[in-house]
Amino acid sequence: MVQKSKKPAAKPDAPAPKRRGRPRAYQPEIALGKALDLFRKDGFAATSLDDLSAATGMNRPSLYGAFGDKRELYIKSYARYRAEARAAMQEIFRDEMPIRKRLARIYAVALDIYLSGEAGPRGCFTVMTAGSEAVADPEIRAMVLEGLSELDKAFAACFRLAREKGELPASADPVVLAQLASATVHTIAIRARARVPRKELEAIVKGAIDVMVGPAAP
């Protein structure tokens, strides 16, 4: 057994790979999205496999076969959340624009993510996981720490660039400002979960931006 399997280098995305047995009745991507929705709504402990089974349309053995046990499914859901959040943010972090506008757009997207949800605002999954599973589960904790630090770093890069472009005084410390920017993300995530209305959260964001980069030009 030198080769792991006989996959013939399988083309990246063959449309119909002609799989052998009974075809799947579910789409893994969609099912994982449903699982994520549930976990974001109720958290790990309050979400049962029956709930997940009902939401995904997969019965428990299929769930188990596709994603592993509940914890593994949670981890995969969280990875998916991170990927989605990153995708929603990356162009804002990448494109050239004034720091003030960049921050405003980041927070607008964050609020969209945190306030979405049919059964109430779902908040930030990183923040919620930090509060619950991260303490006792090293693997999950590592992912959460990575999520926190990824945001810190992205913000820091923004502030560093803004300082180079003269939008911020030379004395401004990008790392410190980034921590404040992250703190603002965290506080609106928490407040969103307590159903603080969007208007109030936007006011908090506006105030924070004013302090971080100075009040808007008149």
Next chain:
Amino acid sequence: MVQKSKKPAAKPDAPAPKRRGRPRAYQPEIALGKALDLFRKDGFAATSLDDLSAATGMNRPSLYGAFGDKRELYIKSYARYRAEARAAMQEIFRDEMPIRKRLARIYAVALDIYLSGEAGPRGCFTVMTAGSEAVADPEIRAMVLEGLSELDKAFAACFRLAREKGELPASADPVVLAQLASATVHTIAIRARARVPRKELEAIVKGAIDVMVGPAAP
């Protein structure tokens, strides 16, 4: 039945009230503290009545009789947490001192609270409850909102006073600064739960204070 009971105006704190039946084998205050410890460690859903029973030394019927069901016990635990946190903070908010020192002391106490715990840092119970139970439970949510706003207001009062004393420029907005100060509390609470070491949290606090009230005098 006009009078609800025959309590004879019961003296505030008679040392031995000569209660009638079998004496209690537990002290409600201590038991509630143990319950709070558990809830802070594991959250509502992951804490079972058996866990609570073992931790408090009370069997389930006694628990039920003393505090009501699990949800009521959680609410009472949270009220207790808030009372303790308020007690730990109140003298710092009350006494006269420079804004910088006041903030430093508040955050030091907050870190003590968030990092304590034998089985890992317990974080901020308000933040954790906001992330979990507050979404779906209106009564708990009201308490959480009150907790968030209480902190906002206390910070705002500090900044208002500091501005009056000339420690801050007249242009400083106490409400905005208070939201940033609360955001800093929230971010360290979350990061504490992810086991970010105290040193790093203290660095975040220091940076935030510098931005809010200006760098320390040399």
Next chain:
DNA sequence: TGATTTTTATACTGTTCCGCATAATATAAG
């Protein structure tokens, strides 16, 4: 058509859970 493979569907196991019903125990009052 029949064998093989992969997935779905059903159902089971043993545990844990919450809340309560009942009985035993310990005190005060009469």
Next chain:
DNA sequence: CTTATATTATGCGGAACAGTATAAAAATCA
């Protein structure tokens, strides 16, 4: 000593839970 009261101790009941074993179904391959 007897009665009333308040608590503890035991344990029951039915539901929910996570995970898996087994059987049925749906596809490909020969």
